[in-house]
Amino acid sequence: MLRQLKEEINTIFERDPTARSYLEVLLCYPGLHAVFCHRIAHRLYRRKLFFLARLISQVSRFFTGIEIHPGAVIGKRFFIDHGSGIVIGETTEIGDDVTLYQGATLGGTGKDKGKRHPTIGNNVTIGSGAKILGPITIGHNAKIGAGAVVVRCIPPNSTAVGVPAHVVKKEGKDVNYVDLNHTDIPDPFEDEIRALEKRVRELEQRVG
Numbered sequence: 001m002l003r004q005l006k007e008e009i010n011t012i013f014e015r016d017p018t019a020r021s022y023l024e025v026l027l028c029y030p031g032l033h034a035v036f037c038h039r040i041a042h043r044l045y046r047r048k049l050f051f052l053a054r055l056i057s058q059v060s061r062f063f064t065g066i067e068i069h070p071g072a073v074i075g076k077r078f079f080i081d082h083g084s085g086i087v088i089g090e091t092t093e094i095g096d097d098v099t100l101y102q103g104a105t106l107g108g109t110g111k112d113k114g115k116r117h118p119t120i121g122n123n124v125t126i127g128s129g130a131k132i133l134g135p136i137t138i139g140h141n142a143k144i145g146a147g148a149v150v151v152r153c154i155p156p157n158s159t160a161v162g163v164p165a166h167v168v169k170k171e172g173k174d175v176n177y178v179d180l181n182h183t184d185i186p187d188p189f190e191d192e193i194r195a196l197e198k199r200v201r202e203l204e205q206r207v208g
Contacts (some may be wrong), residue, residue: 030064031080041070089117
């Protein structure tokens, strides 16, 4: 457990340029606290100590603002950046080296039984406010844009944005949009606003 904690602290230093010291990360990063508490809760959950596992997860939620069901399976080097408002459902499976930004939801649709939540591959980045819903699969190395609502499987090495989400980049080739880092993910809401502004200008020119 301590070796895993050290590995996750090192992961924060690799992915967060604002991290300055081990003490700061250990005491001031709620994402780290939430993941550490989940590791404990998940062990209890696997031993069928469900009440105690849920109690730990709820205490963690109270202090961090991050809700992770103790039944969720989370791989190595999982990084939650900021974290407030994140929800991860019971049957969620998350691979290694996944990054999750604030407000993201890995949830269910309310229509499924058994496996109800997503399966996230390795090295996946999920942007702020993204919603991934249902027993779908997000392939390895995929990127999910901020605010996207994903209800269908996303293939490996792809980028998906929008509501509902659609693939805009696949296997290194653009489908509709250009390349992205997390900060360069296309914003469908911004695109809509720009289109409306253009339409207003056109109407103003006609009236004038």
